Each structure stands twice: as C-alpha cells, then as structure tokens.
Amino acid sequence: MRTLTLDIGNTTVKYGCFEDDVLRETAIAQTKEQVGEVVQRWKPTHVILASVAGPTDTWAADLCAQVPGRIVEFKPASTPLPIRNGYATPQTLGADRLAAAVGAAWLRPGRDTLIIDAGTAIKCDWVEGGHTFRGGSIAPGLRLRFQALHTFTGRLPLLEMPPTC
Numbered sequence: 001m002r003t004l005t006l007d008i009g010n011t012t013v014k015y016g017c018f019e020d021d022v023l024r025e026t027a028i029a030q031t032k033e034q035v036g037e038v039v040q041r042w043k044p045t046h047v048i049l050a051s052v053a054g055p056t057d058t059w060a061a062d063l064c065a066q067v068p069g070r071i072v073e074f075k076p077a078s079t080p081l082p083i084r085n086g087y088a089t090p091q092t093l094g095a096d097r098l099a100a101a102v103g104a105a106w107l108r109p110g111r112d113t114l115i116i117d118a119g120t121a122i123k124c125d126w127v128e129g130g131h132t133f134r135g136g137s138i139a140p141g142l143r144l145r146f147q148a149l150h151t152f153t154g155r156l157p158l159l160e161m162p163p164t165c
C-alpha cells in the first residue's frame, strides 16, 4: 500500500510518502504544483489529509481524484482517535493541532506533553498523560509578528527571515 499524507497549512504543505508503515520520503511543498508532481511520481494508492486552509481551496480534491484508493480526511469532530479529545468545541478545532497531539501521544505514551508548533501561527497545546488533548493557545507566527510590527508602528522596518532560519 502506498499512502500519501498531506498536512495542508496556511503557508505550506507538508507531505509524507509511506510504503505500508515505512516513511520513504517527506518534504515541504511550497506550491500545489509541487504536490501534484509528488502524486505523479510516487503514484499513491491512498491519501490521508489534514487541512486548515480555506474551504475554497479545492486543489487537494482535484489531486485526490487521481488516486484510485481511499481518501481519508482527518476531521477533529468525527475522525476516530487513539486519544480523548477534551476540547470544548471539536468542530472549530484545527486539524493540525489535534493531529500533532495524536503524534505526541504516540511518541510519549503515558506522559504529559507540551507541543509547540511554529507555523503561520504558533500553537502551544497540551496532551495530558498521553491520553487527553486539552487544547492551549494560538498566537501569531514569526512572519505575522514581523508584518504586524511594521504595519502598526511608524518606525519599525519590515524584517525578513534569513533563508536558513
């Protein structure tokens, strides 16, 4: 079984190519065309995706139409989980945050874990005892902070992150 996993964020798409349970390739795609090239080259039989991008973004559905097997979308309010979701409003929770919690519980079974995920936004989330997602905080990411400081002040220049950052 060849499975493509897609983590569609607000800035980039992170993908992983699995052959059965073995991760063969993982990378960051900057454009949807790059993800299309991975589908053409890797020829996945199945796709598992989680997205926090806007609902008008239909390119993922177009890509999945090229894949013969199952397409599974990870949805916080309905996807069965190996942990309990203690978030008060699962229907508004970002799939990336809950997926990270499932990953953290798998990496640190039975342990309290703080997840810090620095993307477009910086999310700090808590997994209690390796069994319950407790939620956390959402704050602007680095680029948003730079943009806000430049836009809403008179004297601060717009800083760019160095390419190696």
Ligand SMILES: Nc1ncnc2c1ncn2[C@@H]1O[C@H](COP(=O)(O)OP(=O)(O)O)[C@@H](O)[C@H]1O
Binding pocket: 008, 009, 010, 011, 012, 013, 118, 119, 120, 121, 141, 142, 143, 144, 161, 165
């Ligand atoms: N060294 C860094 N430390 C923390 N945040 C960073 C760093 N470099 C880039 N970023 C932030 O990460 C964002 C891109 O990360 P990414 O994982 O692609 O985001 P998303 O998951 O939201 O698509 C950038 O917009 C920037 O705000």
Ligand SMILES: CC(C)(COP(=O)(O)O)[C@@H](O)C(=O)NCCC(=O)O
Binding pocket: 009, 010, 011, 052, 092, 093, 094, 095, 096, 097, 119, 120, 121, 122, 123, 138
């Ligand atoms: C907070 C986010 C915008 C982060 O997106 P990202 O930085 O991964 O692109 C995303 O997780 C989201 O849209 N969350 C919905 C609100 C919530 O999780 O409570």
